[in-house]
Amino acid sequence: MADRTEGADLAAGVAAGDRRALARAITLVESGRADHRQAALALLGRLRGPGSDAAGRQALRIGLSGTPGVGKSTFIESFGLMLTAQGLRVAVLAVDPSSARSGGSILGDKTRMEQLSRDPRAFIRPSPSQAQMGGVARRTREAVALCEAAGFDVVLIETVGVGQSETVVAELCDLFILLLAPAGGDELQGVKRGIMEMADIILVNKADGGLEPAARRTMADYAGALQLLRRRPQDPQGFPKALCVSATTGAGLGAAWAEMQSLAAWRRETGHWDSRRAGQARHWFEEEVRQGLLAALHHGSARDRLDALGAMVVAGSLTPEAAAAEMLASLA
Amino acid sequence: MADRTEGADLAAGVAAGDRRALARAITLVESGRADHRQAALALLGRLRGPGSDAAGRQALRIGLSGTPGVGKSTFIESFGLMLTAQGLRVAVLAVDPSSARSGGSILGDKTRMEQLSRDPRAFIRPSPSQAQMGGVARRTREAVALCEAAGFDVVLIETVGVGQSETVVAELCDLFILLLAPAGGDELQGVKRGIMEMADIILVNKADGGLEPAARRTMADYAGALQLLRRRPQDPQGFPKALCVSATTGAGLGAAWAEMQSLAAWRRETGHWDSRRAGQARHWFEEEVRQGLLAALHHGSARDRLDALGAMVVAGSLTPEAAAAEMLASLA
Incomplete structure (x- = not known):
């Protein structure tokens, strides 16, 4: 009963845009504890359900990818401050699969965005230090949903340039921005084609x-390289495009924001925005099912059976294929 | 009955080292047809089972990774010819996940290894053009097993330098060789740490x-970089190590082979060889179970349910989480 009241308070706090409530809610969705998971699902249900003030709120979700050294933090600081100065509320989240190994966090040090982190219209959330990719995806997705429920206008989802995390971010955002540093022409090859193909706007910082x-x-x-890519239905004339910006001087940031708004508006009008979000929801549904299926392998009797068959494989008394067939038959 | 005889003939052909039988057997394990899969499993069981001449045969499995341009084909040609000249039988297989998209194949053009492909002691098998990563792993693993059953002394498993395929190859081989081209010192960073950590021997071509x-x-x-890595129990003093070779002149190839043999012998004596193979078998067992579980989602009533729930998610009448919970409950 106390828990229910607490959950309702937390939902009300998030819906009212309270940053401390939002931070607590994100901590809840990040938790690995089973009771926390239940509470997190209840919270999300409450915020998105009928009757909630927060239901149906949508932020502009911007995915931002760039390898270390391109000036991502400085960009987020300058770009974020420009938006908050316009009265917009901006949340910054990070997807950092490497932190699972290093124990570090790309946004762990808020001092990297000193001014923005003190701005009352901004909310910055470091990447959790312990998580697997599947967990990172779920946690980030739910954190994005919480930021939207809290009424943020823009949610920036930052990631480093390593393939898998880009895919996660692309399935979470409305616009995907690739931030690059100036370089010699032949370094073009340094950006993987798959990442180029995800980009809506390339910003050279x-x-x-x-x-x-x-x-x-x-x-x-x-x-030039973008023009060689296959035309995508979700792009109006002229997109994807490349622009120059300077996070230090602020040059080009206004123009970049105008391009993002124009692209977002076009996609909203043409229905691509909604169909992209619907496709993403379907993707996350299937991903949750896959993760849930695989996780079930490591619990209860399935785990015991997996270990017993695994031991026979290690001992050489059963081939991997035969053991797998037996395991699958026992699960069917 | 005809099929049984045929299967027995094919098994006998493979066990006798017949290259055409081997090629047919690999085509069988690559097939996506359900009846072919049954026949493939029967064939593998026959070859590895008690009473088979081929049971217990082990090749030295060498994983070879290197980005395009380092001279991988030339290396395989020279290195392979050196081994066959010593009377050894050499099989070359490829793991190329990118071929799934491009429709191409890194070993598609046998003329890249013209002399080796005509050598009666050699067997070269191009990468199949259509496969997903899970399928590539299984197909390659089974092709390696067939080459071993056919009595090959060395199985070279070639891959290009893209993260995921290296992981597959590392779980298939006894030794992992990284082939590099000469470069400026600061290009060291071009090799991902994870791939460096897999390498037993680095060859600069x-x-x-x-x-x-x-x-x-x-x-x-x-x-120098290798010395900074954490010491691994499976390495004797001095390993992993870096050597120079020239695939064109043949310089250093003999020394490289001597190092491979010495490392393999040490691992055999110390039990690391067997424990690595046992660990790999366990890995492939679990991987088969995971793939099988996920594949089952796309068949029969599970598929219908997934589609029905997915449609509700797309329509917005069910959240991804709620739909996933319902799907998982129906599978439990």
């Missing part, structure tokens, strides 16, 4: 001072 | 003519 000419060349190179 | 000094520097750089 550090277009200031002595690096500006290089940034313009890099932008032109990528603009 | 093209150590001939004007590139030799660069190759020696690259070798020294990698030798």
Whole structure:
């Protein structure tokens, strides 16, 4: 009973846009404890259910990818402050699969975005330090949903440039932005084609001072490369496109934001926004089913059976194929 | 009855080392047809079962990774010919996940290894053009088992430098070789740490003519980098190590082979060979179970249910989490 009241309070706090309530709610969805999981699902249900003020709220979800060194934190700081100055509320989340190994966190140090983290219209959430990719995806997805319920206008989902996490972010966001540093033309190959194909807008950062000419060349190179990609139905004329920005001087940030808004508006009008979100929901449904199926292997009698058959395989008394067939038959 | 005789004939052909029978057997394990799968499992069981001449045969399985341009085909050609000249029988297989998309095949063109492909002691098998990663892993694993049953002394498993396929190959081989081209010192970062950690021996190719000094520097750089890695129990003193070779002149190939043999012998004596193979068998058992579980989602009533729930998620009448919970409950 106390728990129910507590859950209702937390939901009300999140729906009212209270940042402390939001932080507590995210901690709840990140928890591995079974009772916390139940409470997290109840909270999400409450916020999205009929009668909730928060139901149906949608933020513009922007995925932001870029390898270390391209100036991602500085970009988020400048871009975020520009948006909050316009009265918009901005949340920043991180997807960092590598933190699972290093124990570190790409957003662990909020001082990287000192001003933004003190801005009352902003909410910055570091990546949790312990999680597997499946867990990271679920946690981030639910954190995004909580930020939307809390009425944030823009949710920035940051990731580092390693294949798998980009895929997760692409399935979470409405727009996918690739942030690059100025480089020699032949470094074009450093960006994987798959990541290029996800990008809606490529931003070449550090277009200031002595690096500006290089940034313009890099932008032109990528603009050319983007034209070689297959046309996607979700793009209006001229997209995907490449632009120059400087997170340090702020140059180009306004133009980049205008492009993002224009693309988002076009997709909303043409129905691509809704169909993308519907497709993402279907993806996450199937992913949850897959994760749940695999997780069940490591509990109760299935786990005992897996261990017993695994021991026979290790001992050489059963081939992997025969053992797998036996395991699958026992589960069917 | 005809099928049984045929299966027995095929098993006998493989066990006798007949290359055409081996090629037919690999085609069988690559097939997606259900009756072929049954026949493939029967064939593998026959070859590995008691009473089979082929039972217990072990090749030295060498995983070979290297990005395009390092001279992998030339290396395989020279290295393979050196081994066959010593009377050894050599099989070459490829793991190429990208071929699933491009429809191409890294070993599709046997003319890349013209002499080796005509050598009666060699067997070269291109990567199948259509497969998903799970399918590639199974197909390659079974093809390796068939090559062993056919009495090959060395099985080379080639892959390109993209993370996921390296992991598959590392779980299939006794030794993992990383082939590199000479490069500037700062290109060291181009090799992912995870792949470095898999390597038993790093070979810097093209150590001939004007590139030799660069190759020696690259070798020294990698030798230094390898020393920074955590010591692994499966390595004797001095391993993992970096060497220079030239696939064109043949320089260093004999020394590289001697190091491979010495490492393999040490691992056999110390039990690391057997425990690695046992661990791999356990890995493949669990992987087969996982693939089987996930595949079952897309058949029969499970598929219908997945589609029905997925449609409700797309329509917005059910959240992904609630739909997943319902799906999982129906499977339990």
